[in-house]
Amino acid sequence: MTPDVSVVDGVPVARDRSPLLLRVAHVDQAASVLTESDGDLWPAAWADDDALYTACGDGTGFARHDWRDIVVNRVTGTPREGLRGERLSAGDAVAPAWDPERFNRKPTGMVAVDGDGDGRDELYLAVQDLRCGAGPDTFNEAPTATVCRSDDRGLTWTWPAQPLFTDHVFTTVMFLDLGRSNGGSEWVYAYGIDGNWRTSFSHVVPDPTQLFLARVRADAIQDRAAWEFVAGTEPDGADGGLRPVWSSDVARRVPVLEDTRRFYPTPALGFSACDFTCIAQGGVVWNAGLGRYLYSTWSEYTFEFFEAPAPWGPWRLLHSHDFGHFPWHGPRSPLAKHGGYAPTMPSRFISDDGREMWLQSNWFVPASSRGGRAYCFGLRRVRFDPGTGQEPPRPTAPSENLARSADASVLVPRVREGGEHVLNDGRRDVAEDSAYGPGSGEDVWGIEWPSPRWFDRVVYVPGPQDSLGGWFASSPRVEVRRDGVWHEVAATVTPPYPTDWTALEEDEYVFDLDAQCADAVRIAGEPGGGMRYTSIRELEVWFRGAS
Template sequence: MATVSAAALAGCTSTPVPQAGPSAVVESNAFFREAAVSESIEAIAGGDGDLWPNCWADDGSIYAAHGDGRGFGADFADIGVNVITGDDPESLAGETLAAGDAVGTVWSGENFNRKPTGMLCVDGDLYLAVQDLRLDFNEAPAASISKSEDKGRTWTWDPSAPMFDGHVFTTVFFLDYGKNSERAPDDYVYAYGLDNNWRDSFDNSVPDPVDLYLARVPKSSVQDRSSWEFFAGTEGADPRWSADIDDRVAVLHDDRLLYPEGDGGDATTVGGADLSVISQGSVVYNAPLDRYIYTSWTELTFEFYEAPTPWGPFELFLSKDFGPYPWSLEKHGGYGTTIPSKFISDDGREMWLQANVCPCAPAGMSVYDFALRRLTVER
């Protein structure tokens, strides 16, 4: 396992992490002594689709939303919601509950469809963040949040306008505080957001996301846009919040570019060279370790960050490089990285990561279902 040093500090420009082989444990990270993620999937629930943002509900089930697939049903849809049952990653089964127009609205016209970016269960109700994504995956101008009071079978949202638009805070994923949000420290829901796109905009039609933002909203008012407040920095150790989205301050800024042009990057991947590292993933509270884990990715790597509070400072602790395409079933990365809180071990040192490989990519293989692999850490 190769070792490199790097800074990925909240609110400042990070220094580049060189590509150093299959894994790079960041030796400047003071919290984790060791970290490793499996080279390939180890457990599959099945289904058909990608992304699978998920939450652990009060009934003990995982609810997960898929994009561009059949889910666990028979019909293709750009978005769908599923329930996944089973007490461990090796014994999961799923059922599709709702899809397409029953879940959300496309706001931005015929060149866009709906993508799920975050799920939450709080007080027994489910919330789903739904994004408009351009059909070539390179622009995300709008997003809204749908709500279900019957465990995913029917959904409601404001049909008049998106909650977020103008490419601002349009990739939304909720902070996962465990089963039915039982670990939440207060009566707020916390949500992270990216501007412009869900990952590197491969054609540069919008700026690549380099900042991770944070908001909060009373759990009784999640769909009320006027109730949202945005992290605006700190006063001493205390966070400041502002109702004005223009006051927001990033909890993580990382402008590293991996696989630089001229170093083979332009010939190895759909995205070409200079892959930005902040992407749609998840932030989960690892209660046994009292740590917040953000899982991100590039076309060819996984990027893992940790923080002591929801507002940071987030620091990189592991970069996993799977190398250029083609991949194999024995060694492959993925996108849409999430950690289901249900499968965090009692000591917090083992987690399970969900990620997908699209059959549309020239990877030589695909993983297009709810698929998990181990992430392990040591203090």
């Protein structure tokens, strides 16, 4: 079904403002499409020549030599057919360093738009000054930002005589990705973060928890006086929603999204940073197939995804993916698993129905890991599927294992070795667990489908013996999901679950329940042991038709 969309202030706005409900939300455990490139960040724009233009920091880009703190590149091709890249310009030819003794240049956003009406896109690149050097505040402060312009598709660049943003205000600038050539809009929208591009580990500036929104005419992007900022909202009489109030005074700005959650409150072994926020440099893209704006961001060890019907909101958390703390494994490892930073989902690679996207993100610690480097322009598949189909009739015969259905997807808390396939690979001789987690909250192991299924039995096969954890400290409960809401259901478990290390002595636990029709099922409970984790070899879902 095509989303019902209107155009407000030059951008599409979904008429349906209710939360986007997903039946399948899947993020690959590691980058699966790699390129011969070097660098990080990679904000990108889809231009009128059908190429993706992207800038990287601290690398050589699509070249083998000549390291620079900023490099502009051109990428053609697709993730499935292959990507090709070339380096266009770098260093002083791209952007100024306003305080080169203490700060270097980092790209944060890019947009391609025909603002001068000559029938050819210009490129605009947002660049911030980020603290460098050997002190404790390195990478922890971004006081200044500007926007550079290219009229020849990335070969040469110009910039204003002064920075556009100073005093740590709106200094991580991320242009909204409306699609090819800015979606044809005469307005360019940009999201901004104050102080730093992510959690400031040294606390030289406050950790970012607020995301702000601005706009500017496409023919005036480098004119600071032309920028307007969301200063509030007012009722929109046309459809009962809210629309933004704009102000040219940046001091009047109010956040369109605020998230004060903290992730991983204690440091991982050998890594002092902890207690991360998740408002950070990433990207916001219009997904026409889903009729939603998606903000992809991160919190050191997790990816966080938000959705909204309009650029100004209301923004809601859509999905979280937890990779656990280090060690991670590189993308060419047999057990690849790694998160990364500055995640973006370029509109160039979104499927027509909006359900398949490709996420770009980088990982530097360590830059060269077992199984290859993730410090490059690399992509991983993301599947956000609202699903189709109504409740099917109750089957008249027992089913095969529904967890093994071709369209089944797994639900995991985090997996130590990245082997989420263990849940439904049909084997009981390989296991995974949720170790390397934050040490709080519950674990869940589950299966979801893009349409409802009938089932009345769940079989949980735990992992191997371990003295540090692997079992549930509370008897695992069974929950099913209907219309986006999880419900606990009564179940009889055989044998009874002991909630201590002896739980790992059993080959399987069979949960029998009244027949359910739902699009997902999971077992959930508190992880046990000194390291607080649970283990699994297999999760099976059956319809026996006995109740």
